[in-house]
Amino acid sequence: MSIKSHLARAGKIALIAAILTPSTAGAGWAEGTSADGADLIRNDQWHLTYLGASKAHEISQGEGVIVAVPDTGIDPHPDLIKNLLPGIDITPEGNRDGRRDSDGHGTILAGLIVAHGRGSTKGALGIAPKAKVVPIRVSLDSHQVSTDDLARGIDYAVNQGAKVISISIAAGPNIKLQQAIASALRADIVVVAGAGNRPQEVPVAFPAAYPGVIAVGGIDRLGSQAPISVTGPEIDVVAPAEEIHSTSIDGKYSRSRGTSDATAIVAGAAALVRAKYPYLPADEVAHRLTATAIDKGPPGRDDQYGYGVIDLVAALTADVPPRGFESVPATSPDAAGPTTAAADGPRAEGGGDGSATVRGWVTLGVLLAAGGVWALFARHRRRSDDPPPRISR
Incomplete structure (x- = not known):
């Protein structure tokens, strides 16, 4: 991961954060679908095919990994209920359980990370369908979030033994938030956060801008930078962020866009790696994701794509030297998505x-x-x- 430098930014420290996805949770379905869309949602999840999720699931499905999602809570949708832990509600409506979501944003993210669907073809499927998710309700809706509550949510995730924290919230620099992130990193947790959406957040928002956090940008179906995605020197990797289909409240499904979605997808990828390599430190998990990413844009890291598009299979199989040792960059993909050659990731001479x-x-x-x-x-x-x-x- 790149060493991030952070200059002082003008203005007062932000006390209010914002959810990153301008979601359409609970959106209606075209005529001819079933009542809840379970028979069609899997075909709509184009990001699964683009990222080679089925092949990755032959290697890892996130078993034994807990992913924390501080957000609007998570509704117990049929496609993810088996992977949903109780969590906590720290909003003014707090009832000691995070399994409630009146907005839908947190349920979208949970579906992208851990949804198990309903059989082999029906229902939504997450990137890590055998991981567990801890719902941490820090906001009542997707309009604003108390940064202090977000910090408290991160601390709760640390105490619950989370191995990955997925943060799809944009904030300004805040001392409590910074301390909470530092605590999570010291606890060997992979912290993934969205870079922010245009035009609301420019430049890269916090906590994505903090050192040690995997800052995620977004791409579209063609693998090009998503127009909504913020860019900047802090970007580490990118993932699909346009026309993303997932779970929603009341057993329904959603279509959304934003770096929130891309963040959840990368968090799922981190869960796959942590399940496959349970003794790999968090910073090496992050390094594995960036070292095997498929380069886009100018050669090497750039402000639009970071190190490139996450490659699930390469992150699970490539021979990645420890940080500080030179590795061979992955092959750039064509516009249609990751190629087989790129999926092999960086290899040593003689067969890896x-x-x-x-x-x-x-x-x-x-x-x-x-x-x-x-x-x-x-x-x-x-x-x-x-x-x-x-x-x-």
Whole structure:
């Protein structure tokens, strides 16, 4: 992940945050669908095919991973109820249970992350359909959120043992929010946050702008930057953010757009990686997602796409050297989406059997040895040529 620098921003610290998705939760369905749309929703979820979710699910489905979603709560939709934990409601209406959502935004996100559907073809399907989700109700609706409540929600997620936190809320810099994010990172949690939507948030919003957070932008069906997605030097990866279909309240389905959706998709990807590699630290999980992303735009990281489009299969299978060691970038995809070659991710010569990592350690040893020789030479030279130390006056 890139090292993010954050300059002081004009204006007062924001105390109110905003939900990122201009959603159409509970939108009506075309004539001919069933009462709740369960028989057609899977075909509408184009992002699953684009990202190769079916192949990724042969490797990992997020088993044993808890994903926390601080948002508007989560409705117990039939497509995700088996993966829904009780959570908490910390709004003024708090009833000690986060399984309620009068807005629909949180239920959209939960569906994108953990929906298990109804059989092999019906109902909505999430990126990590065997992970669990903790609903943390920090807002009554999608218009505004107390930043302090968001910070409290993040702290709750830490205490509940979450392995991933998905934050689709945009805020300004806030000391309590910053402290909560720092606490989550210290607890070895992968924190994923939306970059923000145009024209509301420019530049990249917090908490996505904080160091250590995976900042997510959005793309459309063609793999191009979504017009709604904010850009900036903090962007790490991008994911589908246009015409996204998911669960909604009252057993219905929704179609929405925004970096909220892209964030939930990346959070699901993080859950897949954490299930496949349970002992991998959070920063290495983030590194695996960025190192295997499919490059878009100018070569290398850029402000529109970050390191590129997440590649679920490559994130689960590629030979990714630890952070600090050079890796081979993934092949750029065509406009239609990830290619098979790109899905293989960065490989070492000879078939990706770990030799890249071995070469990295050998290189490090050579550099350390060379450094030791130079240190002895420099020490000898200082003794013979340099003037003796003096006491400053």
